[in-house]
Amino acid sequence: MNIGTHGGACGHSCCLRVQDLTVKIGADTILENINLHAHCGEMIALIGPNGAGKSTLLKTILGQQAYEGIISFSVPGSRNRKPKIGYVPQSPAFDPGDSVTVADLFACCMSKRPAFLGQSKTLREKISVCLERVHSENLIDKRVGTLSGGELQRVLLALALEPLPNILILDEPLSGVDVEGMETLMDMLDEIRKTYDLSILMITHDFSMLSRYADQVILLNKQLICQGTPGEVLDSEDFRRVFHRKGGNL
């Protein structure tokens, strides 16, 4: 197991590289011999059937899962600094009865001052700035359990962007979001990666968005089945075989 920085052959100032990654849980091999490479400013979509190991791959990159192989990062400005990773978890279900507001959620993550004492003026302004990044400053006093799917994803995205990460990882950000909300969210992610020049790695089951937004698509099914531009992957024989599709009708 090795997490470190690398210069390697990559000409980009920052990137994430996964080499010969294998993840075993007990006797089961969840991921085998995965190799991938992401540059700053790139949006990479991870696709694959249920149980393909997509979430496991994200958790491994996040450092929450033991693995064999190499995961290395190159961060601009320093070769030794660990990259900051922003993470938006899968299906974030909050209890509708909880008394935790969006501001409370941010305060719990951002401040050492107990959130139950309320937020200082400075912290509240900082939270507003974070929410402005996703055009959601109006949600600051709403309880997290009352947010719609799209609102919740925007709030969690704002949270993942504080502190501003080098890599943003999203586990099925489009699930539970209506069609209009999906476009808003994808436009926002597109804007964020261009504004902050960060890599975005996301799992999605919504293939219709891939051609418009993704730079790279990775088809995973315990192994890396195929990798390329959205057009290359979605038109491939591998894609049709894995998803039992007869043609490229998305």
Place this chain on the structure above:
Amino acid sequence: MEIWYSLCRLLPAEMLRWDFMRNALLATILMAFLFGLTSTMIVTGRMSFFSDALGHSAFTGIAIGCICGVSAPVWIAVIFALVFAVLFSYVRSKSNQTADTLIGVFSSTAVALGIFIATLNGSSFTKFNKYLIGDILSVTPGEIGALALAFVAVAIFWVIFSNRLTLSAIHPELASSRGFSPALSQGLFTAVIAVVVTLAISWVGLLILNSLLILPAASARNVAKNLRQYHLFSVLFALVAGVGGLIISYYVGASAGAAISLVLAGIFVISFFLRKVRC
């Protein structure tokens, strides 16, 4: 204690003529803060049955302490409750049974063990009745000191850990991704519940202990619009019910613990009808 007694003399309440009532009032106020605070996290973390089971394990610990001839069986009960909590967490992490099933297994086993030990060699169970019903009027100044220490410890714990506890309770995966270990904060919180439950069992009683651990926050949850109000209302409701219940019990001559629980239940009913004031 003398300062407290002097303060009580300034109040025009007839019931505060008695030292035992003054002790009971101070103990009730301290317990209200302890229960009000811990209640918020028990309810948010869906640990209601778990806290009930810890109460049962505390009873078993007291029975073990008594049979061993320990002068202060409450501390044996704290240790037993902690062992119980660790064992439960271990089995839960290794088993595919749901948490409520495992709580049932542990809770019933603990009570059975407690009764078995208490009645060993034909002993009478009568001396353990006070742990079932509780008697706040029997609290001594020394025990109030222990409560005050527990209160300070819990307050410090809350200032340090409440953010990560809240995050772990509402979304463990998000908490992990922010570098908070849910296992550590949950483990420490379990220890806090064990201490609070065990300290209070002699005065509140096993049978109604859990109502004090759940009702303050359950009522606060009905009306609180944010985390600050949630904590504030929970402590306030526990305080109002504690003092109110003690006064009622004095004038009607019923169990103080039961009266406090009933006032809390009344507050829950009112908060239930006011729940739409939340946005």
